[in-house]
Amino acid sequence: MSNVYRFDRRSFLKQAGIAAVAGSLGTATSIQAQENGASRSSGSGYNFDEIYNRIGTDCSKWDGQIERWGEQLKIPMGVADMDFRVAPAITDALKKRIDHEVYGYMAVPDSYRDSIVNWNERRYGTVIERDMLQSSPALLPGLLAALRAFNPPGAKVVMQTPGYNGFFSTIRKGFVIEENPLREVNGVYEMDFDDLDRKLAQDDVHTFILCNPHNPVGNCWDRATLTELGELCARHNVIVLADEIHCDFVNAGQEYVPYANLADDLVMNSVTFKSASKSFNLAAFKDAYMFSHNPEFMSRIRAVGDNATVNSLGMIGSQAALEDGDDWMDALQVYLSDNAAYASAFINEQIPHMSCNRPEGTYLAWLNVEPLIERIGAVETAAAETAARGPDQDEVTPEMIAERYLIETSGVKLNPGSAYWGSGRMRMNLGLARPLLEEALGRIQGAMQQA
Ligand SMILES: Cc1ncc(COP(=O)(O)O)c(C=O)c1O
Known part of the structure; x- marks a missing residue:
């Protein structure tokens, strides 16, 4: 199986070994990144839009999370690595070394x-x-x-x-x-x-x-x-x-x-x-x-x-x-900066119950999900689940309840802010191809409209 293919949601899920959800949500394409006007399809020669299938490689971000959450997990945006293929110079150097x-x-x-x-x-x-x-x-x-x-x-x-x-x-x-x-x-x-x-x-x-x-x-x-x-x-x-x-x-x-x-x-x-x-x-x-x-x-x-x-x-x-790797990094910086601009605008303008500041650096967005926590009664659920676990067990936090809720309703995994001692917050990894980011945001939007 080739790792590279044009993005088609159904074939992506199928190739990934994940069943497509009936009544699926549309993709979110209405907001285009404007900040630096960089075109994603021309210029750099690196196609970061390509969806590269990592499933089946024992990677923590995809395989680890699918193992934990099962087939309901469609797009993991937790673990802080990226889904892009590495710079060609890296693969070339490694191939050369492997010949010895x-x-x-x-x-x-x-x-x-x-x-x-x-x-x-x-x-x-x-x-x-x-x-x-x-x-x-x-x-x-x-x-x-x-x-x-x-x-x-x-x-x-x-x-x-x-x-x-x-x-x-x-x-x-x-x-x-x-x-x-x-x-x-x-x-x-x-x-x-x-x-x-x-x-x-x-x-x-x-x-x-x-x-x-x-x-x-x-x-x-x-x-x-x-x-x-x-x-x-x-x-x-x-x-x-x-x-x-x-x-x-x-x-x-x-x-x-x-x-x-x-x-x-x-x-x-x-x-x-x-x-x-x-x-x-x-x-x-x-x-x-x-x-x-x-x-x-x-x-x-x-x-x-x-x-x-x-x-x-x-x-x-x-x-x-x-x-x-300079050229690759220069192109990636533009791409990720556009991802951040796109995601923060989309979240703030089109997704209820959460908001986000545009990050200055990193490829991570830090979301305020206090309204979602309130809406789904996550504080009460977390307290009840913590009590049911017994005294020697780790606390269940409201952010963990929000994490589970998002996976169950949208198939998208974000990391709970409590893992970073951030109350009412969740971390979203933007190091992924734009079509997949659009898909993820569309899914979250649909879920939040129903919440
Ligand atoms: C701020 C920071 N430091 C260190 C690390 C981990 O680096 P390493 O895997 O090289 O130990 C991470 C990984 O996400 C990180 O975000």
């Missing part, structure tokens, strides 16, 4: 480090020296190594909420989450520096995790905000661990400011964590990197990290992406 049929231990070649150095310099003006770099088997293991390097067991680690759930699980491997909630003012998230000041002042706080662009709320933090944050952390002797894995996803009119581009004294108090895996859809290759301009920080991390672990195919994929 030995996969023994490998050193990290200078050419790999150079690809990271050059990508960051070329695209963001960030100056990194080779010896500042350290590979890690995915970003979170690198972050955990840094937490271990800078914190005694049991220390508090400050992070902002709503926040990426992987931070929760990583911090809990020996440390305690200290929450610095973001403030939502008229639907826009901002940092609460008064609260942060109090949290950082505690004796058992040594590290702060920054997420820029921010998963899940989608902010690209500006230079003034980052500087204020950095000065506060420096004043309290708290090291900034900057997770910038979403940095290549910046929507039209927005800017990503690398932490390593701030003033020198702030940069010296930081470690940055990045990866080609999010940008180029290589998450299962398990290849990420970190760097710091502070050599002492890097040697402390190397002393506790799993530094010997490198994945040969992961490195080759990342290097090919960073050396030859």
Whole structure:
């Protein structure tokens, strides 16, 4: 079976092994993205509109969710990876490597480090020296190594909420989450520096995790905000661990400011964590990197990290992406920015019981579903289901009830905001082909009109 075909809803569902629902909803095509006027069918040479069937590959986003929710699940918009085929340069490089049929231990070649150095310099003006770099088997293991390097067991680690759930699980491997909630003012998230000041002042706080662009709320933090944050952390002797894995996803009119581009004294108090895996859809290759301009920080991390672990195919994929992936990434950024413009306009104008701010960065939209939660009595249902589960079980949240309701009525899966400590919110992954996005939004629209 070819993985590529023109989008036809019925044949898509059929090929996917999922029965089409009788009385299906029409697709939503009325709103076109306007922001940058980029045509999706011409120009870049990359056809991101192509529906690429991932079902049957054991992928978490599709197969994992179909296993969990059954055939009612039609379009998963949860797990943060994308449905697009990778940049051709990546496939070419991997094919070439696979022709050599030995996969023994490998050193990290200078050419790999150079690809990271050059990508960051070329695209963001960030100056990194080779010896500042350290590979890690995915970003979170690198972050955990840094937490271990800078914190005694049991220390508090400050992070902002709503926040990426992987931070929760990583911090809990020996440390305690200290929450610095973001403030939502008229639907826009901002940092609460008064609260942060109090949290950082505690004796058992040594590290702060920054997420820029921010998963899940989608902010690209500006230079003034980052500087204020950095000065506060420096004043309290708290090291900034900057997770910038979403940095290549910046929507039209927005800017990503690398932490390593701030003033020198702030940069010296930081470690940055990045990866080609999010940008180029290589998450299962398990290849990420970190760097710091502070050599002492890097040697402390190397002393506790799993530094010997490198994945040969992961490195080759990342290097090919960073050396030859500029055009693909440029085209993808336009496409995803248009997806975000389209989705936020459609949700706000045409879907009842939910709303959405257009994200500045990431390919994630953060939806306000408070009206839906109210409408379906999700608070009461969640409380009853939690009580029925018994005291040792995890709480059922209203957002989980909304998640289930959406799957049952529309076939679309969003992630419950409670997973990110975001009450009344859900996260929608926009890293998918536009025809499928239109289909998903049309389905949600139909379900919400009946709610
Ligand atoms: C902010 C952030 N950091 C880290 C990760 C995970 O990265 P990795 O799979 O390389 O550990 C994700 C994945 O969604 C993420 O959104």
